[in-house]
Amino acid sequence: MMYDWLNNLTGSPILAMFIVSLLPLFVFILPFALFAVLMERKVSAHMQDRLGPMRTGYHGILQTIADIIKLLQKEDLVPTATDKTLFNFAPLLVFIGSYAAFAAIPFSGFFIGSKIDLGIIFIVGVTGLVVAGILMAGWASNNKYSLLGAMRSAAQIISYEIPTLLIILTIIMITGTLSLYDLSEMQTPYFWNWMILGGPAVGLQKILLIPLMIMGCLIIYTSTLAEVNRTPFDIPEAESELVSGYHTEYSGMKFAMFFLAEYANMFAVSAIVAVLFFGGYQSPFGYLGNLLGLKWLIPIEQFSWFTAKGLFFVFVQMWLRWTLPRFRVDQLMAFCWKYLIPFSFVILLLVGLITLI
Amino acid sequence: MKDYILNFWQGLFTILIGMKVTFRHLFVPAVTIQYPTVKPQMPERERNRLYVNMDDCIGCDQCARACPVNCIEIDTVKSLPEEDLGKTSNGKKKALWVTTFNIDFAKCCYCQLCVFPCPTECIYMTDVYEFSEFKRENLLYDFVTLLPEERIQKKKNFEEMQARKEIEKVAAAKKAAEEKVAAQANKPAEPKPDSKEENKQ
Numbered sequence: 374m375m376y377d378w379l380n381n382l383t384g385s386p387i388l389a390m391f392i393v394s395l396l397p398l399f400v401f402i403l404p405f406a407l408f409a410v411l412m413e414r415k416v417s418a419h420m421q422d423r424l425g426p427m428r429t430g431y432h433g434i435l436q437t438i439a440d441i442i443k444l445l446q447k448e449d450l451v452p453t454a455t456d457k458t459l460f461n462f463a464p465l466l467v468f469i470g471s472y473a474a475f476a477a478i479p480f481s482g483f484f485i486g487s488k489i490d491l492g493i494i495f496i497v498g499v500t501g502l503v504v505a506g507i508l509m510a511g512w513a514s515n516n517k518y519s520l521l522g523a524m525r526s527a528a529q530i531i532s533y534e535i536p537t538l539l540i541i542l543t544i545i546m547i548t549g550t551l552s553l554y555d556l557s558e559m560q561t562p563y564f565w566n567w568m569i570l571g572g573p574a575v576g577l578q579k580i581l582l583i584p585l586m587i588m589g590c591l592i593i594y595t596s597t598l599a600e601v602n603r604t605p606f607d608i609p610e611a612e613s614e615l616v617s618g619y620h621t622e623y624s625g626m627k628f629a630m631f632f633l634a635e636y637a638n639m640f641a642v643s644a645i646v647a648v649l650f651f652g653g654y655q656s657p658f659g660y661l662g663n664l665l666g667l668k669w670l671i672p673i674e675q676f677s678w679f680t681a682k683g684l685f686f687v688f689v690q691m692w693l694r695w696t697l698p699r700f701r702v703d704q705l706m707a708f709c710w711k712y713l714i715p716f717s718f719v720i721l722l723l724v725g726l727i728t729l730i
Numbered sequence: 731m732k733d734y735i736l737n738f739w740q741g742l743f744t745i746l747i748g749m750k751v752t753f754r755h756l757f758v759p760a761v762t763i764q765y766p767t768v769k770p771q772m773p774e775r776e777r778n779r780l781y782v783n784m785d786d787c788i789g790c791d792q793c794a795r796a797c798p799v800n801c802i803e804i805d806t807v808k809s810l811p812e813e814d815l816g817k818t819s820n821g822k823k824k825a826l827w828v829t830t831f832n833i834d835f836a837k838c839c840y841c842q843l844c845v846f847p848c849p850t851e852c853i854y855m856t857d858v859y860e861f862s863e864f865k866r867e868n869l870l871y872d873f874v875t876l877l878p879e880e881r882i883q884k885k886k887n888f889e890e891m892q893a894r895k896e897i898e899k900v901a902a903a904k905k906a907a908e909e910k911v912a913a914q915a916n917k918p919a920e921p922k923p924d925s926k927e928e929n930k931q
Contacts, residue, residue: 420752424762591742696748712738 397475397486406636407437413691420695447625452515455622459513463506464623464630470502471634474641479553481654481675492553493541496645497534500600503638504530507609507619510631514622522618525702526602526609532709533599533606539717540593543724544649547572547582557653564657569650581727589720590650592713594686597642599709601635603690605697608705643686647679654679777840778859780833782873786818786852789826793844793853801837802844805830807888818850827888828874829881835861836869
């Protein structure tokens with residue numbers, strides 16, 4: 374593990390812990406956010422037969438860096454009528470919520486921030502902080518649009534956590550573990566052992582599980598999409614009706630924090646789907662490191678597989694964003710309570726019966 | 731119950747159709763024109779900034795009179811008899827020095843009405859449309875090819891010629907009057923030289 378290795382290297386557990394906790398931020402989240410924003414703009418542009426940013430660097434690859442520099446230079450505005458404490462604290466809380474989730478995400482067999490047994494539940498719980506942050510931002514902004522956005526967001530995230538958790542529960546029923554590391558290890562580096570294809574189960578059980586797992590995958594993908602407030606579930610931000618939702622009043626670095634949190638969340642959610650259903654960091658067909666006898670290559674391979682899977686799901690999120698129009702508020706709630714939750718209950722029940730075989 | 735399942739299935743299925751459409755468009759070449767580096771193809775009869783080919787201009791003032799917003803200002807000076815201004819490309823003889831030919835593009839409405847009356851086709855629309863300026867005065871275009879001193883010179887030449895003519899006229903008139911007086915003194919009725927003088931005038 375990374376921590377042990379660093380502990381041996383530096384000889385100081387505190388320093389090792391510090392480095393391990395900062396690694397996902399500086400090595401992963403920040404570069405990812407930079408890349409994802411550019412990717413979002415490029416994907417959206419090409420889906421609409423445009424070109425997107427083209428001026429900064431080759432095909433605009435430096436555009437997000439320029440944007441970040443611009444945001445850093447901006448004045449940190451705090452409107453007079455706001456609740457200062459909450460207003461300043463909210464972006465921090467939102468960012469903490471989404472960053473803390475990365476602690477339990479297994480980037481590779483070698484590097485997990487914290488190998489806790491409650492992994493998946495920890496992620497779901499800690500991302501709940503985001504709701505608090507968003508509500509705080511909406512309330513403290515003293516702006517009707519912000520407040521409306523925040524209220525919608527809270528209602529939405531809390532509702533969509535139910536199908537997410539129900540599907541997570543079915544996975545737990547099959548695998549018997551909550552630790553994301555164990556979950557990933559269980560889905561050995563061959564794609565037929567991935568949860569989407571029935572996991573490590575064999576025979577009749579596996580065949581019966583496959584359709585249910587595909588359904589479950591779709592449901593968890595949809596509901597987590599709603600949890601990160603992405604289109605078609607972006608009613609909290611709904612530019613056309615709510616200006617910009619809960620971050621209407623924010624500018625400069627605080628706005629950047631929200632933005633960073635949003636993109637970090639996008640990846641976190643994709644990572645959860647990848648870990649639960651698509652083998653996490655496992656390669657779909659064995660490792661080159663095993664084949665060549667180079668043990669040190671395996672974690673690197675695992676990391677790249679994990680990133681590739683995560684990025685693929687992030688891409689699908691963007692793809693959906695430019696395909697589907699926004700839900701109405703009542704449609705959003707109806708979709709969750711009338712469709713996703715009953716279906717996930719049925720899946721939970723059926724999977725429970727199948728595991729008895 | 732049947733409706734419910736059908737609804738769910740349809741929702742899923744139509745999303746996939748939509749995704750197929752957007753995915754196809756991901757590979758459709760972009761319609762964007764990278765403007766300042768790549769210019770869009772303009773239509774054949776585009777109406778943009780005017781240009782005046784002063785080699786062909788005879789200073790007839792017809793364009794200025796056709797202009798609905800009076801943005802063209804033309805001033806001409808007659809050439810001296812001994813000066814040869816050459817011919818226009820379609821064979822018209824030039825007789826006037828054009829000392830002012832200003833087009834104020836801040837006023838111009840790009841109607842192309844000035845282009846049609848031109849007898850030598852020397853004023854026409856070009857394909858230039860990027861001529862924005864920070865100051866309105868900079869939009870006042872001067873097309874005259876003569877140097878400022880030359881313009882003054884031409885005007886002075888003309889005035890001098892005019893003055894010379896005036897002097898000649900006065901002198902001639904004086905002479906005529908003298909002759910008349912002399913004629914009257916010599917012979918009471920002899921209209922021949924008188925009419926001659928009048929013709930000259």
